[in-house]
Amino acid sequence: MSSLRAKIQDVFNEPACEQNRGKDAKARKKGCSKPLTPGAAAGGCAFDGAKIVLQPITDVAHLIHAPLACEGNSWDNRGAASSGPTLWRTSFTTDLTELDIVMGQGERKLFKAIREIKEAYGPPAIFVYPTCVTALIGDDIEAVCKRAAEKFGLPVVPVNAPGFVGSKNLGNKLAGEALLEHVIGTVEPDDAGPYDINILGEFNLSGEFWLVKPLLDRLAIRVRACVPGDARYFDIACAHRARAAMIVCSTALINLARKMEQRWDIPFFEASFYGITDTSEALRQISQLLVKKGADPEILGRTEALIAEEEAIAWKKLAAYRPRLEGKRVLLNTGGVKSWSVVHALMEIGIEIVGTSVKKSTVEDKERIKHILKDDNHIFEQMAARELYAMLSEDKADIMLSGGRTQFIALKAKTPWLDINQERQHPYAGYDGMVELVRQIELAIHNPIWRQVREPAPWDCQPAVREELPSTKSETATLHAVQEFAGTTADDFGEC
Known part of the structure; x- marks a missing residue:
């Protein structure tokens, strides 16, 4: 645990971070990310962040040393794609139970799981992730991984990023530390070149x-x-x-x-x-x-x-999309690199940015946005769901680009929405990706469904009958009354 504490402190004092360099020594110890509220995941814990960075390594077996729920909550939560191996899509966990924890069987169960994966799949490496439970009970993950690597003749990499140590972003960095310590530099290529x-x-x-x-x-x-x-x-x-x-x-x-x-x-x-x-x-x-x-x-x-x-x-x-998109207003509720790169990309074809979130952006990201937009009024740190809904329902934006968690705000406001976060179904990088992004925005904005859902429902348009159907004493009188009622015109119906 002391080595993990040292790693965390080293990551928090990251000297390459412009934001961190501008702080005094006391403030620097608090790190670049906001601390977690006890009991809250704050958009993802450190374990989740480590899995995000390492799971797309496609030929590696990723073993979670924890109760089953830890792996179930984090598995396959990104839309990364593989051109070859699919082992990374297989979920491995030691599935610790209360009895394993009480009887101190965690380390033995972990060693056995590593052996079973080696025999059944033969991966080039196994990554082992402790979580809150196994870190708190004191299982020596590094010792088990070292022993297993010697026994089975393959790299077994401990990824020390239990969820309670901090945020998802901290877990990203701890995953990078694991690669530096156990992976990068362990193999010498025979084809290194100048490009x-x-x-x-x-x-x-x-x-x-x-x-x-x-x-x-x-x-x-x-x-x-x-x-x-x-x-x-x-x-x-x-x-x-x-x-x-x-x-x-x-x-x-x-x-x-x-x-x-x-x-x-x-x-x-x-x-x-x-x-x-x-x-x-x-x-x-x-x-x-x-x-x-x-x-x-x-x-x-x-x-x-x-x-x-x-x-x-x-x-x-x-050029084919510009006439239908020029002047359209876009609200961006994302963060990180997309908070400025997507802004720049959309403005290139004449789309107006009415707002962009910088919730997960660095100081450098925010400076880029200010340089691109030349107006701080369109930059918001974090907008509550109520405020997002008010902005969309008041027709201040023609479309919202965000992640899946806020899509229902746009749908409730009957506003077009497009996913640009990790769950998206279309690639948006590069020259072809930019064309695809613009195509998807055009399809979303001009989809005829939005015109239909904004119209009042048929049951909200009730006929304003001027008088009740008169009582009749004979079948002939009844027929005349029905015929007269059927001749009601459109002017006799109420406003919709």
């Missing part, structure tokens, strides 16, 4: 990194390791031989990038693959960084040629 890079903080949600990788392939730039999207264990183990690195989500793995630069002289920069301009700038920075590390300068010319070709194609496709 090898690492991509950090890219999760390949809905397979969107597959829209970017072909661009790098055309420049003969090899992605040595993409952490964690569609990753393989041995690729990450060889990641220390890359020449440069790009961070897509700095709040998650900035500690990993900084320490890799210190240990192996791998310079890094932060950029985004969302939007045409940002994608082009990311490609330029990758090429420039590789040239500084010894690559042939001719790659700079090839990069500019590729950018010119791809931008021309993308802008031609977007």
